[in-house]
Amino acid sequence: xxxxxxxxxxxxxxxxxxxxxxxxxxxxxxxxxxxxxxxxxxxxxxxxxxxxxxxxxxxxxxxxxxxxxxxxxxxxxxxxxxxxxxxxxxxxxxxxxxxxxxxxxxxxxxxxxxxxxxxxxxxxxxxxxxxxxxxxxxxxxxxxxxxxxxxxxxxxxxxxxxxxxxxxxxxxxxxxxxxxxxxxxxxxxxxxxxxxxxxxxxxxxxxxxxxxxxxxxxxxxxxxxxxxxxxxxxxxxxxxxxxxxxxxxx
Amino acid sequence: xxxxxxxxxxxxxxxxxxxxxxxxxxxxxxxxxxxxxxxxxxxxxxxxxxxxxxxxxxxxxxxxxxxxxxxxxxxxxxxxxxxxxxxxxxxxxxxxxxxxxxxxxxxxxxxxxxxxxxxxxxxxxxxxxxxxxxxxxxxxxxxxxxxxxxxxxxxxxxxxxxxxxxxxxxxxxxxxxxxxxxxxxxxxxxxxxxxxxxxxxxxxxxxxxxxxxxxxxxxxxxxxxxxxxxxxxxxxxxxxxxxxxxxxxxxxxxxxxxxxxxxxxxxxxxxxxxxxxxxxxxxxxxxxxxxxxxxxxxxxxxxxxxxxxxxxxxxxxxxxxxxxxxxxxxxxxxxxxxxxxxxxxxxxxxxxxxxxxxxxxxxxxxxxxxxxxxxxxxxxxxxxxxxxxxxxxxxxxxxxxxxxxxxxxxxxxxxxxxxxx
Numbered sequence: 290x291x292x293x294x295x296x297x298x299x300x301x302x303x304x305x306x307x308x309x310x311x312x313x314x315x316x317x318x319x320x321x322x323x324x325x326x327x328x329x330x331x332x333x334x335x336x337x338x339x340x341x342x343x344x345x346x347x348x349x350x351x352x353x354x355x356x357x358x359x360x361x362x363x364x365x366x367x368x369x370x371x372x373x374x375x376x377x378x379x380x381x382x383x384x385x386x387x388x389x390x391x392x393x394x395x396x397x398x399x400x401x402x403x404x405x406x407x408x409x410x411x412x413x414x415x416x417x418x419x420x421x422x423x424x425x426x427x428x429x430x431x432x433x434x435x436x437x438x439x440x441x442x443x444x445x446x447x448x449x450x451x452x453x454x455x456x457x458x459x460x461x462x463x464x465x466x467x468x469x470x471x472x473x474x475x476x477x478x479x480x481x482x483x484x485x486x487x488x489x490x491x492x493x494x495x496x497x498x499x500x501x502x503x504x505x506x507x508x509x510x511x512x513x514x515x516x517x518x519x520x521x522x523x524x525x526x527x528x529x530x531x532x533x534x535x536x537x538x539x
Numbered sequence: 540x541x542x543x544x545x546x547x548x549x550x551x552x553x554x555x556x557x558x559x560x561x562x563x564x565x566x567x568x569x570x571x572x573x574x575x576x577x578x579x580x581x582x583x584x585x586x587x588x589x590x591x592x593x594x595x596x597x598x599x600x601x602x603x604x605x606x607x608x609x610x611x612x613x614x615x616x617x618x619x620x621x622x623x624x625x626x627x628x629x630x631x632x633x634x635x636x637x638x639x640x641x642x643x644x645x646x647x648x649x650x651x652x653x654x655x656x657x658x659x660x661x662x663x664x665x666x667x668x669x670x671x672x673x674x675x676x677x678x679x680x681x682x683x684x685x686x687x688x689x690x691x692x693x694x695x696x697x698x699x700x701x702x703x704x705x706x707x708x709x710x711x712x713x714x715x716x717x718x719x720x721x722x723x724x725x726x727x728x729x730x731x732x733x734x735x736x737x738x739x740x741x742x743x744x745x746x747x748x749x750x751x752x753x754x755x756x757x758x759x760x761x762x763x764x765x766x767x768x769x770x771x772x773x774x775x776x777x778x779x780x781x782x783x784x785x786x787x788x789x790x791x792x793x794x795x796x797x798x799x800x801x802x803x804x805x806x807x808x809x810x811x812x813x814x815x816x817x818x819x820x821x822x823x824x825x826x827x828x829x830x831x832x833x834x835x836x837x838x839x840x841x842x843x844x845x846x847x848x849x850x851x852x853x854x855x856x857x858x859x860x861x862x863x864x865x866x867x868x869x870x871x872x873x874x875x876x877x878x879x880x881x882x883x884x885x886x887x888x889x890x891x892x893x894x895x896x897x898x899x900x901x902x903x904x905x906x907x908x909x910x911x912x913x914x915x916x917x918x919x920x921x922x923x924x925x926x927x928x929x930x931x932x933x934x935x936x937x938x939x940x941x942x943x944x945x946x947x948x949x950x951x952x953x954x955x956x957x958x959x960x
Contacts, residue, residue, distance in 0.1 A: 343915045346907075367914035368923075376915075383912040387930025393913070396926070400917035436930075453916060 293359065295320050296461050296492045297342075297375075302353035304334075304341050304517075311337040313517035314353065319461060322489040326503055326528060327496045329514035330536050335496045336380060338514075339465045343377040344370050358460065371397075372404035374460030378450040378467050380496075384438040390449070391433035394419065398456050422455040426482045443470030451482045462486075463494045468502040480505030500532040513539060612637060613702050615732065622944050626696045626726065629683070633701060634709045636681055644691055658744045659714055662770025662796050670768045670794065673710050673740050680712045687718035687746070694724040694754075696945065699739065701731030701763065711739040717749040717777075724752040726945050730787070734762040742770045745777035747801065752940060753781045756949055759788035767793040773833070775801030782939055783810040786952055791820045799826070799833035809935040810839040813956055814847035814879075824853040828894075832863040840932050841872045843879035844960055852884040855898065857891050864894040872902035873931055875960055925957050 297319040304312035312334045319325055327335050341348045342355065344367045355362050357375060365373075385393075391412075398418075399409040410418055423430060426448050438446050447467055454462050464483070468476055483506055487493060495502060503511075503525060511527040512519045513536065521527065521539055612632050620630045620640045630640045659680075663670045701709050717723065727741060737759060745751060759765050765788045773779055785791055797806050806826065814820050826835050841849040855866045872881035883900040905927055913923035932953075939946060 345911055366920070367911060368917050368919045371915055371917035379912065379915075383909050385909050385912070385927065385930050387933035388926055393916070393926070396918055396922065397916035400919070400922075404917070457917065 293318065293356075295356070296358060297494075298354075298356040298359075300354045300356070302341070302355060303351040304337060304348050305351055306337070306348055310351075311348070311517055312341065315514075315517065315519060317512065317519065319492045319494065321492055323510065324487065324493045324495065324506060324508045326508040326511045327494060327514055327519075328498065328511060328528065328531055333514040334517040335514050336465050337517075339377050339463045339494075339496055342370070342375055342463055343367055368400070371457070371459075372401050376454050376457055376459035376462040378447075378454060378462060378464035380465040380469065382438045382441075382446040382450055384436070384441070386436040386439040388437045389433070390435055390437050391415075393437045394433070394453065394456050397453065401457050419452075419456065422452055425455065425485055426452055427478050428452060444472065444475035447471055447479055448475070448482075451479055451486075455482065455486055458486075459491065461492045461494065463496065465496045466498065467495070468497055468499060476502065477505065500528045503528050515539065613732075616700050616702055619700060619730070620698060622948075623696050623698065625944055626694045627691065628696045628698060629681075630698045631681070631700065631711060631713075633703070634711045643695065658716065658772070659742065662742050662744075662772050662798055663740060663768050663794075670740060673712060673738050673766075673768065680714070683713070683715045685715065685717045685721050685723060685749075687720055689718060689721040689723065691723050694726050694945070697725070697727045697741075699727070699729045699731075699737075701729075701733070701735045701737055701759070703731075703733035703735045708736045709738065711737070713740070714742040714744070716744040717746055717751055719747040719749060721746070722750045724754075724940075726754045726756070728756045728758065728945060729765070729767075730756075730758045731760045731763060733760055735760070736764045736766070738766040740768040740770070743772070743779065745771065745773045745779055745804075747774050748776045749774070750778045751780070753779060754939065754945065755781065755783040756945070757783075757785040757787055757791055757793070758949075758952060759791075761787070761789060763788045764790040765792065767791065768795075769793070770796040770798075771806075772798040772800050773804035773806055775830070776803045777801060778805040779807070780938065781806070781808045782936065783808065784949060784953075785810075785812045785814075785820055785822075786949075786956060789818055791818075791822075793820070793822045795822065795824045797824070797826045797835070798829055799835060800829045802830050802832050804830070804833045806833075806835040806837075807938075808835075808837040808839070809938070810837075811932045811935050811953070812839070812841045812849055812851070813844075813953060814842070814849050815844040815956060815959065816847060817845070818847040820847075820849045822849075822851045822853075824851070826853070826855045826866065826868070828855070828857040828861045828864045828866060828891075830858075831861045833861070834865045835867070837868045838935065839870050840935060841870075841881050841883070842875060842928065842931065843872070843881050844875040844956075846876070846878045848880040848882075850882045850884075852886070853898075854886045854888060855896060857887075857889045857894050857896065859890045861891045862893040864891065864896065866894070866896045866898075868898040870898075870900040871931075872900075873928070874902065874904055875928075921960075924960060928957055928960065 295318045299315055299317045302312055302315045329335050344365055350363050357373060362370060395415045402409055428448055438449060467479060471479060508525055511523050511525060513521040616632055620628060627644060628642050630637045697713060699711055757765060771779055799806055812820050826837060839851055841851055843849045851870055853868055853870060855868055857864050868885050870883040870885050872883050874881055881902050883902060885898040885900045887896050887898055889896055905924060909927055910923050913926060914920060
C-alpha cells in the first residue's frame, strides 16, 4: 500500500524477459493532470515500460512495485488493469479482421462500464455515445463497420487507438509512439484529440523518439531512459536539447 | 400424404431388403481391399482403419438396418420439422421421406427417373468405404428433379433425421438435378438422437446455367458415427456455392467430390469444422476441373478443442486441355488445446498449361498478441478468446444470402460450442 496522491507510482521496478533485464530499478511518480514524456534510444526499455504497466504476460516483474491510485497492481491481469483505468496506446495496433470495430469498442466500453458500476450500452445507445468522439478525431462513421484495424492505414490505426482511449476514459494513458507513422495533418488531429481528453483528473505518459509530438502536447516532465533506467529528467526544454544534441552527451 | 409430391420425389425400391450380415460382409470386403496395405504414416487414416476393425470385432451385429415402412415418428422430429416453417421441406426420418410433412413449391414438374440414369453415382467414388456400403445396402433412393427455368422464393430443406432407441444403421441417398437456368437455395441438415451409424450420399447435378446456393450441416447426435459422401457435377456456366459445417457426431468420415464439367462453371466452398471432446472428423475433398475456363474457390477452416482430431485432405485436379482454369484453395486450422490435432493436406495435380492455381494451409493457436490487445481494452480472457474464434470463421458465412431458422440454429450451436472453450 502506498499513500500518495499519485495516479501512478513505480518503485524500484526491475523487469526481465527471458532472463534478460530490460528495466532496471526504475522510479517514477505521475500525479493527476500531469503529462510525462519518456524519450530514449531504441532498446532503452521505453516500450517495455508500457507493456509492463498493462501487465503483458511475457514480462516478469523481478522486483519493485507498481501502484495505481495507491493500490499495488503487480499481480493484476491485463483486463483488470484496463478496467481500473490504465490504457496502453499500442505502437503497432493489432489487426483482427473478423472483429468489427464497433462490436470491439462496445464490448470494451461495456466491460469497463460494468466494472465501474455504470450502465452498459446497447448498440443504439453506443452509437449516440461514440459520435462526438468520432467527430473529435475526424473519423467517419463507416470506420466502425470495418474489421478492427484491418486494412487501416498507419494514421487510421493511431486514430483508432485514441478513439479507444476516448471511449474508455482512462485515469492514465501510456501512449507508445503514437506519433510514429503519422503525417503532419494526422499528427495534429491525434494531438488535438489527446489534448481534448486531458484533464486535471487524468494523466498521460507519452513514449516518443521525437520532439515534434511535444510541440502539440506540452509535457510537464521529460525523462530520458537508457539501459532500463531513467538517467535524466527535466522540463520541455530537455526534449529540445535532445533534438539538437542527440543522446550521447548524457 | 400429399399425392402431388410423391411422383416428384421418386422413391426407388428396387433394392432388396438387406440384413446386417450383408454389412459385415461388405465391411470385411472393403477392409480387405482398401486397408490391408495402409501405411502407418497418417494417424487419422489409421484411426479410420482402427475404427472399422473395431466395428468388425465388437458389437456391430447389434446395429439394425432400418427397413420398416411403418415408422413411429417422434414428437421431437415433428417439432424439428415445424421449426423450418420459413422453408420448403423434405423431411427424412430414419432414411424414409415422411410425405405428410413434405412441403414443396407447387410448380415443380413430375419426375422422369430416366433423366437420372446417366448421372447417378457419376460424382461419387465407389472406392471409399461408405459409398461402397451405401451402394450395397441403400434401400431408398430419392430423386428430386428441378425443371428448367425453375426458381424458388424460399430455401428447400432436406432434413435428415435419425432417431433410435437402439443402435441402428441409416442409409440415405438423395440426388437432385437442377434444370437449365434454374436458381435455388437448398439446405441439407443431418441431425438426430440416439446411437446410430449414418451413411449418406447426396449428389447434385447442375445443368447449363443453373445456380444453387447450398448449405450442408452435419449436426448428428453425440454418439453417432457418420459416413458421408457428397458429389456434384457442374455443367457449363452453372454455379454452386456450397457452405458446409460439421459440428456434431462422434465420428465423421466425409468424402466430397466436385466436378466442373462445363465451360465457365463456378464452384465455391466455404466450410467450418469445429470438433471438441473426442470427436474425430475426417474430410476428403476433390475438386476436379474437367473442362476449360472453370473457376473454383475453397476455403475450409477447422477448429479442434479438447482431445478431438480433424483431418482435411483437399485435392485440386486440372485435366489436360483445361486451360484458363482458375482454382484457389485455402485450408486453415486452429488448435485450441495441446491434445487436439489438426492435419491439413492441400494438393494440386495440374496436367494443363495456362492455368491459375493457388493453395495454402496454415495451422496455429490463438494469437497471443491479438489476445493481449483485446484484454488490454478491458475484455476478459474468455470473452477475448471467443471474439477471436468468431473472427476466425466470420468471413465464411458472409455470402449466405438467406436469413432462416437454419442459419440461426447453426450459429446458436456454434456459440454453444464456444461456451465450452
